[in-house]
Structure formats: structure tokens, C-alpha cells
Amino acid sequence: MLIDGHNRIVDYLRVSVTERCNFRCQYCMPEKPFSWVPKENLLSYEDLFKFIQVAIDEGIKKVRITGGEPLLREGLDCFVKMIYDYKSDIDLALTTNGYLLPKVAQQLKDAGLKRINVSLDTLKKDVAAKIAQKDVLEKVLEGIAKAHEVGLKIKINCVPMKGINDNELIDLLEFCKEKGYVIRFIEFMENKHAKDTAKGLTSLEIQNIISRKYNFEVVPRDSSSPAQYYKLEDGYEFGIIEPHKDDFCASCNRIRLTAEGYLIPCLYFEDAMSIKEAVQNNEIDKAVNILKEVLKNKPEKNKWSQEDTSETSTRAFYQTGG
Template sequence: MLIDGHGRKVDYLRVSVTERCNFRCQYCMPEKPFSWVPKENLLSYEDLFKFIKVAIDEGIKKVRITGGEPLLRENLDSFIKMIYDYKNDIDLALTTNAFLLPAAAQKLKDAGLKRINISLDTLRPDVAAKIAQKDVLKTVFKGIQAADDAGLKIKINCVPIKGINDQEIVEVLDFCKERGYTIRFIEFMENNHAKDGAKGITSDEMKEIVSRKYKNFEMIPRDTSSPAQYYKLEDGYQFGIIEPHKDDFCAACNRIRLTAEGNLIPCLYFEEAMSIKDAVRNNRIDEATAILKKVLADKPEKNKWSDKDDNETSTRAFYETGG
């Protein structure tokens, strides 16, 4: 069992396989050139897998593959199969923008993927093009359908941005409700890599917009392992809101992150990290295990986003860590 320095059980590993992305979303990396880290700087699937085996043996029960856009890395299904074949009851999940899913969804399911989180910020092609800086929505819809057809359990993530897609909250909620998908609205996380002037809306504002159509919905007691606060409509449908500007969910934080270059990150907000690259490349597995436990011992108690300080901004590049 993995326990951090504050007594929290850590059983969730998020693994970024690339920082590359085929979108340039305003809230993430709008100005970053379309480039990539040299392949020799990235850990191979085999080396990533060496660490994942350590993590699973030490108590990790859920592995989520992220990016950047993880489907840009070739043969991702083979990597997923490595993990599934090692421990077939591991909770294997993926976060994606769905653009490459039409051709990949069934292969991922066949490899052992169980669940998928898909970014869908709007139902309007012109708004999607404004957010992602390319015409994407038609293909994203095809990707969502492909995931559904493959039998993957689907969650939708939506980041409302003031003046751009914030008035579509009910429409996106209804889209998911009609199809049986879970929707989570995510407060925009201020970061140095976002478009200048991009502003999110608060969870209270999101709930007010939902209440214009759904007058009565109730808060559900929080699942301590989830960063989302869920709400239930009168017909039983549940939607979530993730509020990074609060730290109440930090008390039960159960996750740790590994980047494609081998940096082990204890908290999404902070820059602090330790590298396991040399250890796994040279098969020093005991050293990699020691680094894991050191990072956990130093894991911060909570993030630094705060309702009291509107100027608090993270320098974290979320495209390197998958959010």
C-alpha cells in the first residue's frame, strides 16, 4: 500500500505518454507551436511499463493514460495491452479529445481499456473551432460514437469559458443525459500557458445556468476519491463540477502523475517533481521504487488555487501532465 506524507492512500496513477496535441485549446496551450519532444527524450512504452509494474505491485489500482493527446503516440493499444496483461483487473482509463478515436476506439477496447474521458466543450462547430483553433467537432462526434459502439464507459469533460461556451452548459448536459454519459464541468484552472484574457466561470455560476432549466437538483455527498462534486436532477441523472479553486477534495487526494519524460509529479499545481528516467532505463527498479516513495512522502497537503486570491496562477503546463 502506498501512503503519502499526510496519511492518504495513493492508488491512482496518471501516465502522460506525450505532451503533443493536435488541438490548441485556449485554456491549455494556444500559442505553443506544433512541435514535439525528441523521441529519445521520452520513455519507451517498455520503460514506462517497468515503473507501472512497480506502482501496481505497491498498491496502484487505477491507471489513466493521458497526454497531451495520447492517441498521437503510435501503438497506444499495445501499451494498454501490456498493462492489462500484467493485471487484468486494473482500472484502465484514457483521457482524449476524441479526434483520433474513430479509428482507435475498438482497438483500445480490445486491448483492455475500460473507460474513457472525452473533452467536449461545445456542440457548435464554430465555437469548437474557436476553442481548438481548428475545425474539429464533426470528427469529435464520430469519435464519441465510436467509443460508445465499442462499449467503453464514457465520461465527458467540459471547461466553460466566459463569453465563449459558458451559455451552452445546459445543452452539453442534455447531450450527455440523452446518451447516458456522465458530464463533469471543470472550472478553468488559471495557468501561464492559457490564452491571455481567458476566464472561466465559477461552480455557483454553472449551477445557476443549470437551474434555469432544471429548477430542483440536489447535491450528492462527495465520493472522497473523486475531485468532482456531483448533483442529481429530479429524474436521477447526475452531473459533476470540479472546483480546483477549493481544496476540500485535496484531503482525500489519491493520485500521482508520471510524464512521458519520466518526471514523477505529486500534485497537479506544483512544479516539484523527481525523475525516474535513469532508474528505469538502467533497470534499477529498487531506485525507482525509492523515488516513488520519496515523492509520496513530499506530496503537498493541498493545492494553492484559492478563492481568496484571484491572482494565483499555476506555471504547470497541463499538456505535459494531462490535467
């Protein structure tokens, strides 16, 4: 069992396989040139898997593959199969923008992937193009439909932005309710890589918008989930992820591994330690010791929850998968 310095059980590993992305979303990386880290700087799937094996042995129960956009890295289904073949009952998931899903959803399902989170911030073609700086909506919707067709469990992630998609929250909720998908609205996490004019909605503002049409009640919080869920009168549940509240951190069970081999204890902070050399040299005990050191230094809270700070996170979400 893995325990951090604040006595929280850590059983969830998020693995970024690339920092590359084919979108340039306003809240993530709008100004970053279309370049990428040289392939030789990245851990191979085999070396990533060495660490995942030992992490599972130490108590990790859930592995989520992220990016950047993970589907940009070739052979991802083979990587999924490595993990599935090692422990078939692991909670194995993927976060994606969905653009490339139509071609690979079946392969990923066959390899052992169980669940998928897809970013969907709008149902309007022009708004999607404004957010992603690319004509993407048709392909994303096609990807979601294909994932559903092959039997993957689907969650939809939406970042509500003032003056951009805040008038669509009910439409998005109803779209997901009709299709049988879970939707989670995510408070915008301020960071230095986002567009300067990007302004998100708070959880209360999101609730106020939905309450214009629906009555809902709070669902008792699942301590393992970053989202607070709410139930409509017909039983449908939607979630809101609230990084600006302390309880987002109180139950944090996550640690992150980047494609270059950095273990990151908290999404907000820059602190990280590299396991790259250890796994490449097959020094697995050394990698385990680094993991435990990172966990010991995992902060109690992120700084989004501190109202009196003027500091903005410098963490690049395209390196960590959010």
C-alpha cells in the same frame, strides 16, 4: 499501500505518454508551436511499463493514460495491453480529445481499455473551432459515438468559459443525458500557458445556470472522486470539478508520471523527480524509493484554493494530462 506525507492513500497513477497535441485550446496551450519533444527523450512504453508494474505492486489500483493527446503516440493499444495483461482487473482508463478515436476505439477496447474521458466543450462547430483553433467538432462527435459503439464507458469533460460556451451548459448536459454519458464541468484552472483573456466559471455560476431549467440536489461526495456530483429529479447525475475548493485536495489520491519520466506529486506545483535513469537501468528499487520520496513531499493543497495569492501555476497541462 502507498501513503503520502499527509496520510492520504495514493492509488491512482496518471501516465502521460506524450506532450504533443493536435488542438490548441484557449485554456491549455493556445500559443505553443506545433513541435514536440524528440522521441529519444521519451520513455519507451517498455520503460513506462516497468514503473507501472511496480506501482501496481505497491498499491496503485487505477491507471489513466493521458497526454498531451495520447492517441498521437503510435502503438498505444499495445501499451494498454501490456498493462491489462499484467493486471486485468486494474481500472484502466484514457483521457483524449476524441479527434482520432474513430480509427482506434475498437483496438483500445480489444486491448483492455475500460473507460474513456473525452473533452467536449461545445456542440457548435464554430465555437469548437474557436476554442481548439481547428475544425474539430465533427470528428470528436464521431469519436465519442464510436467509443460508445464498441462498449467503452464514457465521461465527458467540459471547461465552461465566459463569453465562449457558457450559454451551452444546459445543451451539453442534455446531450449527455440523452446519450447516457456522464458529464463533468471543470472549473478553469488558471495557468501561465492559457490565453490571457480566458475566464472560467465558478462552480456556483455553473450551478446557477443549470438551475434555470433543472432542480437538483447534492450527492454525498465519493472521497475518491475529484468531482462533486449533483442529481436531477429524474435521477441523472452531473459533476463539477472544483480545484478552487480545499476538498479537491483533501481526498487527492493521485500521482502523475510524464512521458519524460518525471513523477509529479501535484498538478499545480513544479516539483518533480525523475525515475527515467532508474527504470532505463533496471534499478527498480531505486525507482520505488523515488516514488516514496515524491509521495512524502506531496503538498497538502494546491494554490488555486487560496484566494489571497497572486501566483499563477506554471504547470503545463499538456505535459501532465491535467
